Amino acid sequence: MGKYVLPIPEDSISYCRIDPSSSPAKAMGVYLELDLEADPPAVSIEHTMQIDGIPMRVWHGRVRRYVLSPIIDAVEFATDVNNGAFDQLLDRIAAGVKIEWDGNNWVGLAMLDAENAAYELQERLDEYEEESMRSGEVGGIWDAASWWINITIAAVDTGITDETTDDEIREIAEKATHSARAEKVVLHDAEGYLRYVRDELRAKKEEEEGR
Numbered sequence: 001m002g003k004y005v006l007p008i009p010e011d012s013i014s015y016c017r018i019d020p021s022s023s024p025a026k027a028m029g030v031y032l033e034l035d036l037e038a039d040p041p042a043v044s045i046e047h048t049m050q051i052d053g054i055p056m057r058v059w060h061g062r063v064r065r066y067v068l069s070p071i072i073d074a075v076e077f078a079t080d081v082n083n084g085a086f087d088q089l090l091d092r093i094a095a096g097v098k099i100e101w102d103g104n105n106w107v108g109l110a111m112l113d114a115e116n117a118a119y120e121l122q123e124r125l126d127e128y129e130e131e132s133m134r135s136g137e138v139g140g141i142w143d144a145a146s147w148w149i150n151i152t153i154a155a156v157d158t159g160i161t162d163e164t165t166d167d168e169i170r171e172i173a174e175k176a177t178h179s180a181r182a183e184k185v186v187l188h189d190a191e192g193y194l195r196y197v198r199d200e201l202r203a204k205k206e207e208e209e210g211r
Helices: 074-082 087-096 112-134 144-148 151-158 166-181 190-209
Strands: 029-035 042-048 063-068 097-101 106-110 140-143 185-188
Touching: 029 087, 063 112, 087 097, 087 112, 106 112, 140 144, 144 151, 144 185, 144 190, 151 166, 151 190, 166 185, 166 190
Parallel strands: 140 185
Antiparallel strands: 029 042, 029 063, 097 106
8 A cells, every 4th residue: 555545436437527617528627636735745636627727725836736637547547546656756746845935925846856756747647648548448528419420329229219208318318328437438418419319209200290
């Protein structure tokens, strides 16, 4: 067991969350944060929306923030952190950042070794994204319309007909969303799209009956 601990996520795509402030849907920003004011220093995973500002403790360097890709294997990463894979780098950063009063704010000032360790840490974090991309999986956020390609495929795949109720669609969408996560995909607006599919099937049937 390492010195730094992260919760083990529910599944491998847990760090990929839809940013409600984005249109079209994009993933929230994901960061590994090192809190230098904690005793002892501690790490956490933080998510941010496009419209979020930078927290003051991050701005002043008392919390150090490192970018993570939302498509990395979250379970693998958290397990690596907990097993001590980043202990030495995190220790160097913690030891090399001095929190001092600059006359206006308490700020974290990084010494050269801490800056070097931070650079090495970010390179290590980037490797997780490269590994995910090499795997060839389609992971990330997918709009439901793109996931199913067209109405016919969606209807066949889900069993939706012109008579499917809203409650049934809600249940089908939940199951589809869960199944997609097994393929490292976060579906956006599955329920809304499947309602659209049902409504289009109804309209087509009514048109055919009216002929």
